[in-house]
Amino acid sequence: MRTWTLLALALSGLLIAGEQSAVHAADKDMLVIALDTLGAQVMDPIMDTRAPHAHYQAPIWDSLVGFDLENGGIGPGVAERWQLAADGQSWTFYLRKGQRFHNGDPVTAQDVKFSLERVMSPESISSGAAALRRAVDRIEVVDDLTVRAYTKGVIPQFAASLSRAVFMEGSVMPKKYIETVGAKGFRDKPIGSGPWKFVRSVPGDRIEYEAVTYPHWRGTPQFKRLTLLLVPEQSTRLAMVRTGEAAIASIGPEAVKEARAGGMKIVSVPGTMQAVYQFWGLYRPEAKASPLNDVRVREALSLAIDRQQIIDHVMGKEARWPMPFAAFKYSSDMTIPRWEDWSRAALRYDPARAKQLLAEAGHPNGFTMTFWNTALPGTPFMVPIGEAVAGFWEKIGVKVEMKTVEWGAFDPMGRGEQKGLVGTASMYRTAGRPEPIPRYATTFVSKGVQHVFGDPQNCPALCVDADKAYEAIVAERDDARRTAATNRMIELVARSWIAVPIVEGMGTWAVNPKNVGYFKPIPGRHEFGDVAERMPRPDQKPWP
Amino acid sequence: MARVEERIDVELAAATAADDASRPRGDFARLPWGSFVIIAVLILVAVLAPLIAPHSPTEQSLPDKLLPPAWEAGGSTKHLLGTDVLGRDVLSRLVYGARVSLIVAAVALLAGGGIGLAVGIVSGYVGGRTDSFLMRTVDATLTFPTILIALLLAVSLGPGLGTIAIAITVLIWARFARVVRGEVLAVKARDFVALARVHGCSHLRIMAVHIVPNVLNTFMVLLTLHIGFVIIVEASLSFLGAGIPPPTPSWGQMVSDGRNHIASAWWLSVVPGAAIMLVVLAFNLFGDWLRDWLDPRLRQV
Amino acid sequence: MQRFVVRRLAQSVLLLFVLALVVFALARVSGNPADLLLREDATQEDRAHLLKALGLDRPVHEQLYLFLAGALRGDLGESIRYRKPATEVFFERLPNTLRLLPLAMVGALAVAIPLGVLAAVYRGTIVDRISGAIAVLGIATPSFWLGIVLIYVFSIKLGLLPSSRMGGPSHYVLPTITLGLFLVAGMMRLVRSSLLEVMGSEFVKLARLKGLSQTVVIWKHCLRNALIPVTTLFGVYFALLITGAIVTETVFAWPGVGRLTYEAVIFRDYPLLQAVILLKAIIVLGVNLGVDIVYAYLDPRVRYA
């Protein structure tokens, strides 16, 4: 019996010793960031679809269009500047001089053309690929540092779609290198032009990078090495930051109190998302009799919600008063001040008025409704917000039958005939985007995926107005008139109370001041893939 | 070859049935009053939840969120065991949670146990090819991720108590089937079954009259000892996001939600955790006592 | 022995075939990976393109045929999320689980056997009560909660141990305890009760009649017999653990196959899910076969014809 146990222990010892050396907490030159997901963890821009790849692909690949580091939105990238042609049918990009790939090859217009075409190629499954395929007619190399893209029709936000500020596209890939080593070789030893070189990727565990040794336009890294860790459990991520095993960890608002208690600094990225609730298929005949079809009822439901309490208590103050649907302080093509005042007034907490409206609508002692509560990937705090909202509705007499569902199960219900959702409400979210209008198209235009106002076969007045308003914006070349048209669209949606913002969520991070110095995130961008290179060492810039 | 298979499973049945059998030969097995009391209180609380709970389990008051229990600084007697992230009363949720956890446990155990009992008896009694096939199915079922079934059912049947109960049932039946089969083999080997067959009893009669009563006490014991296991599985499913959906309070969900506040709000997970431990302890003691009480061999020592 | 092994393999193959069908069906009913990959503003046309790229546009029976034909050749298809062969993804992660699992099981045995023996020998005394308490603790504590509390105490408060992830030997302490406690509870009770059963038998009297000391009688004669059921439980627990490790691997950020199963389910990654479940089933059936062979070694009465 004794020998049997000793033998087994020796065997396990063997296994342990064989594994690679670990990340040493005390390594000063290493910046460690703990994330809740590494997406598909595949080192190829055309292979990952959701946001995470902005974390782990951004360090290696630069985007054709970059960031406006101060107030979010787009700015100069691989292309210093770009121009929309007079006829609006093409965009010309002028590349920054002297950019190099990690293997020394220069970055040229051929690489940009090759990259955009590779994103649109059949085997590419990146989420923006479909939009690009629809937008781009053809791409022309003018000279080594100039490339022109011809679009199908006028697409005002085409340039923005080639930036990580808006979508996840526009990564510039090395044409010569990929053509020599092939796609598989490229994925095993990826090369880009970003401030960090690829070192190693341990599936499901971590990805390691090495800083480039030359100055980089995005910022020259202060740390020699960068490691992104996959730590799925939030309390474990928090523990790693507190023990110094990680410098930065992504956390949800519910953990902010715990992080502060542990002496960590909190970095909040404003305007990363907006938690909303919306009603589905009210225009459909089977939902005709539903009390939700009365706009007064819908407005009452918004007035019943105390958004300040949700911000203070559910989100631990790591959230802001929302702008209108899918709009943020850094949004373009809309008059921000007007809508700030609107949201303060229209989204106020006024339960008395709510009850009054309900009574006027013929429901003095409330009614019963179904509310789907779910959380999209990366924002688990949507479920507690949903519970709080349901709680407020119950307080004004509405009987809420809440169904909490995992996102993978809820998402398909929102596509096709949406039979499970018609006549019900659900939580949803809008991502932090400078341009609100594409998001409006998805939800309010009859041909959109969610078509909450109406579908092509059944498009009541509200649906027709929305379609017309959207067409007006898209076709408009003149900025001032496009802003007015956008305002009209936002007005139309706001007054419908069918899709209502709850709070503006923030990306929250716990930071260990002894591991990394003071840094500012990019407004609207939750991921740090484009921030790591500007993070100072703790001694260089201590936290205030 | 089948004979050898039987030997293994007879061993397992004896062992697993003895898994918790302490066979206190000659030991003074006094009635486990402690566990009777706890179980009685649990059932009472679950049944009379609306009367006992000071507040409604879903009533929120955000301003007084995360209040510590009354006896700690900052705690209020309005919320004896403090409040959670949404300001809901922890005590009330614990009380209603008892009801939910018991229902899930009851449905999962009776369904899972029932199927396991049936499969175990058939497999044990019939033996041969069907027996070894059923046992290999049991092996495979153990590798089946409960989370997949929980998620799958949530998608098709919609979230809720039923979904979780069915998901746990699929996990439970395999364990019951294996043990019951071993017990059936042990009983089948005894003389009185051969005797019954000699008297021309039909297989069904033999199973009903002879096999089931003898297997029943092991089955009863397994039921009590698996109460803890079911609640823990529900808690793990909640941790993975496939547990009983809010706003229905359940102990497993409460422990899972509390995990982010271990330092700043320890009571959120410790209170339901302690409740689970108490219930499991009570049912284990009750199971041990029940086994001795039911076990004919021990009665006339 | 050969005839037994061959028969067992035949049964296992049949079972794996049935399991493959069940998993194929279950995965598809739980949703479509394409929906998770598409952004909100993707149109039906985009969805069609993605389905085609992922090979999910083919009719179901064709997909089933491809899957089964592939399986026979050992090719279980390409993971939708990781864009590489599912078997490759699985075997990348398997060593990580196999670093933790045997350690937790052997550790549990090393604790459960002595404690079980003490509890049996000193039945009714304080030792028995303590071991009973540990057993209840093991059964009644959700492993994720135990893991998080251990991290809080040992790495945050005391700073003695790393909080999570793979690494040097110190990284193995907390995950092994978290995984092991549940095992210790079950095994200890089994060792105790089966030892009590054995201690009551006649040959124990004969052993003592030979003038052997109590310890020799217990540790040599009784324990050898008492361990026979434990080996069978070892097999059952291994099967449970290889799926049950999901929680521990999540809490300690351990990139094992348990966590991989969870990811495959959440992302509805059909090929990966099918591969993971089939490969795990093969491992479990293999381990159970191994356990039965060890069983024969331990119990001479069970020599396979």
Add this chain to the structure above:
Amino acid sequence: MAAGAPVVLEVRDLRAYLYTRWGVVRAVDGVSFALREGETLGLVGESGCGKTMTGLSLVRLLPEPAGRIVDGQILLEGEDLVTKSEPEMRHVRGRRVSMILQDPQTSLNPVFTIGDQILEALRQRRADGERSLVAQAEDALRRVKVAAPEQRMRAYPHQMSGGMKQRVVGAIAVAGEPRVLIADEPTTALDVTIQLQYLALLKEIQARTRLAMLFITHDFGIVARMCDRVAVMYAGRIVETGPTRALFRAPRHPYTEALMASVPRMEGTVTRLPSIEGQPPPLHELPAGCRFADRCAYVDERCRREYPPTMTVGPAHEAACWRIERSPSSR
């Protein structure tokens, strides 16, 4: 055996009780007897009269934790075994006192070979070393008439017949050359033909080693063949002790008389065997007076009130019954 052989084992007023859930079972309630070298004493009585418990008390193997020796002495060549510590008892068991149990099926450890189990017993003895232990083990098997001992050594218990296994147990019991051998119904589980061989074997061993044997049984046929003297036990006490011949011819205690009457005789025709009505009293609620009172044909008022003393009724022949006092030479 001549009465003059030295006394090897003397038991004085031994009491051993079992503390169970239903009260204290007074299994051995004041037993006294003596055992001489080379002599076989039969300990006889219905099942449940405490004879097995007496045997187990001698080697201090009463079932834990219920069983305990509460009073009396067990003098093995003058040393009292009751007061010895457990380590000291370990040197006694196997070397000076040994025991053969009833059921051979369960007496041997199923997972060890026969050879292992014999060698283990030999190792306990002061190894005389001049011949290897394995050879000694084979000799031990030969002495108990086990054929081909070399192969048998490697066999497992489940590969041997009941009779064979009981011989191995016998070999183990005498391996340590004990002074006293307690045989607790060693042949009950064997069929008749094997029984006779086994008894002859025990006789042969006794003749060679001059060991004293306490033979526990309920079978008078075996008593007649094996035992020099007999002690009859009833409800935890010895009611009559004496030479085998004397007890068969002139039993003085009513219980012995009734037992002898119920043994089928070869001579004479017997239509219906008499049996003793009633049941022995439960050992945890023993009556005050003589315990055979309820079932005794000659019971009187004194028998129920007072337990009779042990009186001598002949050469080395004693019995505990008031009737003896009333009619000293009834025979």
